[in-house]
Amino acid sequence: MYELGVVYRNITRADRAAADRLATTGSATVHEAMGRVGLLKPYMRPIQRGVKVSGTAVTVLLHPGDNWMMHVAAEQIRPGDIVVAAITAECTDGYFGDLLATSFQARGARALIIDAGVRDVSTLNEMNFPVWSKCVSSKGTIKATLGSVNIPVVCAGQLVTPGDVIVADDDGIVCVPAARAAQVADAAEHRESFEGEKRAKLASGILGLDMYKMREPLEKAGLRYID
Amino acid sequence: MYELGVVYRNITRADRAAADRLATTGSATVHEAMGRVGLLKPYMRPIQRGVKVSGTAVTVLLHPGDNWMMHVAAEQIRPGDIVVAAITAECTDGYFGDLLATSFQARGARALIIDAGVRDVSTLNEMNFPVWSKCVSSKGTIKATLGSVNIPVVCAGQLVTPGDVIVADDDGIVCVPAARAAQVADAAEHRESFEGEKRAKLASGILGLDMYKMREPLEKAGLRYID
Amino acid sequence: MYELGVVYRNITRADRAAADRLATTGSATVHEAMGRVGLLKPYMRPIQRGVKVSGTAVTVLLHPGDNWMMHVAAEQIRPGDIVVAAITAECTDGYFGDLLATSFQARGARALIIDAGVRDVSTLNEMNFPVWSKCVSSKGTIKATLGSVNIPVVCAGQLVTPGDVIVADDDGIVCVPAARAAQVADAAEHRESFEGEKRAKLASGILGLDMYKMREPLEKAGLRYID
Amino acid sequence: MYELGVVYRNITRADRAAADRLATTGSATVHEAMGRVGLLKPYMRPIQRGVKVSGTAVTVLLHPGDNWMMHVAAEQIRPGDIVVAAITAECTDGYFGDLLATSFQARGARALIIDAGVRDVSTLNEMNFPVWSKCVSSKGTIKATLGSVNIPVVCAGQLVTPGDVIVADDDGIVCVPAARAAQVADAAEHRESFEGEKRAKLASGILGLDMYKMREPLEKAGLRYID
Amino acid sequence: MYELGVVYRNITRADRAAADRLATTGSATVHEAMGRVGLLKPYMRPIQRGVKVSGTAVTVLLHPGDNWMMHVAAEQIRPGDIVVAAITAECTDGYFGDLLATSFQARGARALIIDAGVRDVSTLNEMNFPVWSKCVSSKGTIKATLGSVNIPVVCAGQLVTPGDVIVADDDGIVCVPAARAAQVADAAEHRESFEGEKRAKLASGILGLDMYKMREPLEKAGLRYID
Amino acid sequence: MYELGVVYRNITRADRAAADRLATTGSATVHEAMGRVGLLKPYMRPIQRGVKVSGTAVTVLLHPGDNWMMHVAAEQIRPGDIVVAAITAECTDGYFGDLLATSFQARGARALIIDAGVRDVSTLNEMNFPVWSKCVSSKGTIKATLGSVNIPVVCAGQLVTPGDVIVADDDGIVCVPAARAAQVADAAEHRESFEGEKRAKLASGILGLDMYKMREPLEKAGLRYID
Numbered sequence A, B, C, D, E, F: 001m002y003e004l005g006v007v008y009r010n011i012t013r014a015d016r017a018a019a020d021r022l023a024t025t026g027s028a029t030v031h032e033a034m035g036r037v038g039l040l041k042p043y044m045r046p047i048q049r050g051v052k053v054s055g056t057a058v059t060v061l062l063h064p065g066d067n068w069m070m071h072v073a074a075e076q077i078r079p080g081d082i083v084v085a086a087i088t089a090e091c092t093d094g095y096f097g098d099l100l101a102t103s104f105q106a107r108g109a110r111a112l113i114i115d116a117g118v119r120d121v122s123t124l125n126e127m128n129f130p131v132w133s134k135c136v137s138s139k140g141t142i143k144a145t146l147g148s149v150n151i152p153v154v155c156a157g158q159l160v161t162p163g164d165v166i167v168a169d170d171d172g173i174v175c176v177p178a179a180r181a182a183q184v185a186d187a188a189e190h191r192e193s194f195e196g197e198k199r200a201k202l203a204s205g206i207l208g209l210d211m212y213k214m215r216e217p218l219e220k221a222g223l224r225y226i227d
Helices: A016-025 A027-033 A068-076 A098-107 A121-126 A178-193 A195-203 A215-220 B016-025 B027-033 B068-076 B098-107 B121-126 B178-193 B195-203 B215-220 C016-025 C027-033 C068-076 C098-107 C121-126 C178-193 C195-203 C215-220 D016-033 D068-076 D098-107 D121-126 D178-193 D195-203 D215-220 E016-025 E027-033 E068-076 E098-107 E121-126 E178-193 E195-203 E215-220 F016-025 F027-033 F068-076 F098-107 F121-126 F178-193 F195-203 F215-220
Strands: A006-008 A053-062 A081-087 A111-118 A131-136 A153-155 A158-160 A165-169 A172-176 A224-226 B006-008 B053-062 B081-087 B111-118 B131-136 B153-155 B158-160 B165-169 B172-176 B224-226 C006-008 C053-062 C081-087 C111-118 C131-136 C153-155 C158-160 C165-169 C172-176 C224-226 D006-008 D053-062 D081-087 D111-118 D131-136 D153-155 D158-160 D165-169 D172-176 D224-226 E006-008 E053-062 E081-087 E111-118 E131-136 E153-155 E158-160 E165-169 E172-176 E224-226 F006-008 F053-062 F081-087 F111-118 F131-136 F153-155 F158-160 F165-169 F172-176 F224-226
Touching: A016 A027, A016 A053, A016 A165, A016 A178, A027 A165, A027 A172, A027 A178, A053 A068, A053 A111, A053 A153, A068 A081, A068 A098, A081 A153, A081 A165, A098 A121, A098 F195, A111 A153, A111 A165, A121 A131, A158 A172, A172 A178, A178 A195, A195 D098, B016 B027, B016 B053, B016 B165, B016 B178, B027 B165, B027 B172, B027 B178, B053 B068, B053 B111, B053 B153, B068 B081, B068 B098, B081 B153, B081 B165, B098 B121, B098 C195, B111 B153, B111 B165, B121 B131, B158 B172, B172 B178, B178 B195, B195 E098, C016 C027, C016 C053, C016 C165, C016 C178, C027 C165, C027 C172, C027 C178, C053 C068, C053 C111, C053 C153, C068 C081, C068 C098, C081 C153, C081 C165, C098 C121, C098 E195, C111 C153, C111 C165, C121 C131, C158 C172, C172 C178, C178 C195, D016 D053, D016 D165, D016 D172, D016 D178, D053 D068, D053 D111, D053 D153, D068 D081, D068 D098, D081 D153, D081 D165, D098 D121, D111 D153, D111 D165, D121 D131, D158 D172, D172 D178, D178 D195, D195 F098, E016 E027, E016 E053, E016 E165, E016 E178, E027 E165, E027 E172, E027 E178, E053 E068, E053 E111, E053 E153, E068 E081, E068 E098, E081 E153, E081 E165, E098 E121, E111 E153, E111 E165, E121 E131, E158 E172, E172 E178, E178 E195, F016 F027, F016 F053, F016 F165, F016 F178, F027 F165, F027 F172, F027 F178, F053 F068, F053 F111, F053 F153, F068 F081, F068 F098, F081 F153, F081 F165, F098 F121, F111 F153, F111 F165, F121 F131, F158 F172, F165 F178, F172 F178, F178 F195
Parallel strands: A006 F224, A053 A081, A081 A111, A111 A131, A224 D006, B006 C224, B053 B081, B081 B111, B111 B131, B224 E006, C006 E224, C053 C081, C081 C111, C111 C131, D053 D081, D081 D111, D111 D131, D224 F006, E053 E081, E081 E111, E111 E131, F053 F081, F081 F111, F111 F131
Antiparallel strands: A053 A165, A153 A158, A165 A172, B053 B165, B153 B158, B165 B172, C053 C165, C153 C158, C165 C172, D053 D165, D153 D158, D165 D172, E053 E165, E153 E158, E165 E172, F053 F165, F153 F158, F165 F172
């Protein structure tokens, strides 16, 4: 499917306000609000703890062991973007370290999502540049082969189109299509508005069985209690 | 990205002749002819040996442990199609067995590609219904949740759009965009037309080093021979 | 949970006739007839093709890299048994080869199920001694540590109690509790008795959508067809 | 083996004092004291750091992608319990988040052990509700299928019977049968009572070779020193 | 450890007669005769069935996704050699297909052992060129970077020095140091000379417990029989 | 390849000053300075955060589930050493805990690198004894079988010769041959001396495309920009 050797300079980014709002509810709530689709595979893990971020996707397709296109991607970053990097085959190399992070941060990138490895993770943490990756590896990469920037890519099993909203936190990463960003943000906030009340009830000892009125459907489904 | 609960009845299938020609050269040559993109991840393995097949993709998106949409997909199959099944999360269940294979075969399907498990593999082999899957499992599935048919899906890390050409054999599976089918078939056949001559030379003892004129570039790259 | 260093000589085997009948329907149908429980994890794979077997479990618990208890288990085998071997930690060593297979076969064992590796697989195939294992490995084991024979074990994620019925074929392995063997065999045969008719209908082009009357529930669930 | 659709309300919990004492020595010492059995597979990892906990098991069996029975389990929790959740097939979904944790905590649960994924991990850490899981995932679950509560389950390769003692810390998770809890606690404390003295000797530079009198058996085993 | 960009033309191959004899006993017996060392990891699997082969190692070190050095290695092959290919990082690409196999076969190579993928596996089987690999993949490789030929390499976790003997069959792959080839062949044949007699005894129903005189040591170790 | 049952007492350690300098640049820079070889596989992970260490390798070869040789290795440790432990087959057991760490620390060891599991990780962190391992496991080991100390071993896919320099940090682990230690330290420091300047430029918004003069080679390679 992939077109190689191209850089799309003009992409349609999701509405900025919607993109920003999506971070507040977090990846789990957004995933529910999407109808339980859009998740990147859970082997993708943050190198830091406690960061919640959202932003618009700039995508980059790379070859195994080659990070040349990362520099091409850097130029396409605008403030508020998150770079989403996919590789044409499985690779654990460390494509990204503190120098590239400095450049990405200077361009306004909020985070990197990469289906491969990164390095200099201590420095990345000190720089407060958040990364979600498949692994960590000291192994560097060469700069020899053309990939592409801002084409649709499959990253960790999920299609990401340039301009889509990426929502990432300790629970994982969700991709929200640009056109649905505002609607999903509304739905996510709506879901969350009920959470405080529910939490208070559950904390007081009320059971989900009663709060969600599950006893009857469970009985209908045939659940038997044995003393 | 996924739209749930929809079935697209009218899809644009790749040119039939081009789709059929692509089987003859096989997945490895087609992958080269594509510019080394389009491959499904190599964990996908055939349950049979020695089958080479190509056809147009009918796609189906399923939920973990639920094969309801397989029956919906069956109706959309036309002779020459290959069903490509993706799951919204990792699953090893056996989504497909001899009854569904009978139905798919009656509709004219040539094969199934599924990023999950299948069962009744002995019978499937006797029926000559080829399958490439992630695993084999006796575990059946329920029929409770809506997915979709003929939307673009990510199967084994590869985006497959309905109507694309699937080429599968013992080496793996490649997806060729419908619009490029004829051009890729030409390129693949062109590549293969030189193979017989090369094979004869290599069989006679001529080295690739000489046949491909590699000695000079290797020397330039700094290769040293030590006696 | 495990008691170490003990051999239970008297175990209650499932009814022989029921145990034998269970092979005929195969692991997938038996799994359905059980209510979709009882499956060993699908990473367990046969070293041969096309074998369908059932029998009563003689269990053995071994330590990593140590097959001493296999010889203790051999003495407890009666004709019609299948040996189920569990290891106290992950191990890929080859615990079992042609000599042990000769001994097991002489005692009347029908197969081995082992959550580790085996070796001499070519000879095992020639001997027609079927094995389902996690892997194949040339690496042998020592004989130094006590495990147990005929205690309940967890093999590939499934609890197996001595005397339970094991059903294994190309699709996988299912464990049927001894007390339920006859009832499950009935249910499995009942399920299968409808398969021929269904297969004929599907082969004639009738869709599962119609045969199983799925159109109405799919519509109720909200499925939309788009032309 | 599994009975589906049942909830056992009366289970025999291990002696409370013994269950509580087991946390102090930790999973590694308890595992040794058990005779090196009882361990859940080491892919189970804590979402927090530095927590040591023990408690009596309330078990729950769930289906892939379905957490309905978690709410049923909540009602069966008594102060001092640890919920142990098993799934009928491999699944990475996030079955458990901050709302369920609030409910479990209100009922007196000390921790969750789950052979699948969880979410809201930042909030779970803030709440001091400890969890050991196979993975973390934003993906939620549905509430549609019956499992069971307080039946014996296999969790991460280990049989857990309701009422058994679970001991969990940064090193892993061990299951102690209820009937053996006091004896294992004694044995573990006995083992640990010698550790301080050993540590002091080793810290002073005395070698284990001498402290454990290993030189002679090593020589007998044939160890050769080469200068 | 690796020296890059060098080809050693003169390597000391193991004694030919010893190298050839080692195939007859097979990898499992050779592994035992070596003192249970020398095994390549068991994820390495044959693409064919029933082949037993031994030969002297010509080694090649390659970079991920680059098979240039395979052509350099071809020139160093002498009749009776087995090519052992290691990669500097994990890679699943298909480094080797029918053209290279034709060349290797013309040079007298007996097999390929590669810690990566291969392709054209149907044709390789027809050609009777045996291969043990980590996987199968249609994905080809480029020819851009220097590795080395005939330096010591780590292949599938095992150090292989050029000239060592490789023994491979359905059970796996063992590496025998060149200097030990004759002695290991003797020891392996000695082991095997007793197998026929043992097999006959076991086939007649004599238990290993008695044949190996295990009852006394088992009793000493504390084994208890319970009726 | 492995010689079993031997302990080499006299090994040639890398130059101390060079070994110590290598920690300052870290594993990623050292890996580059080596020519991108020498890396242990990235599944090896630290149990602590933020530690950077280098030292000379004392190697130990162990059998699965048996840590006897760890005590033999302890005696061979000199101040400034790092113990590198390899296992003859895959194993996840916890070979090393706080007692052995106390002994190693008393002997002057700086760290442990082990291709298996460790336990007591909370205590190890409190003791400031750094460990890189494949996993964490409560499961202990026995002391029954001879391995070797100070022979060349393969650890996590990398050959380590006694006396080599090990460089380990959050990014991973690199092995530098003793003879190359000073030269690699020079090269690594040389590389790093330019990093500050580069970082400043990138932080100011200058692109890598311009700083590294990549625009021309990218154009030559055929990169197309599309507006």
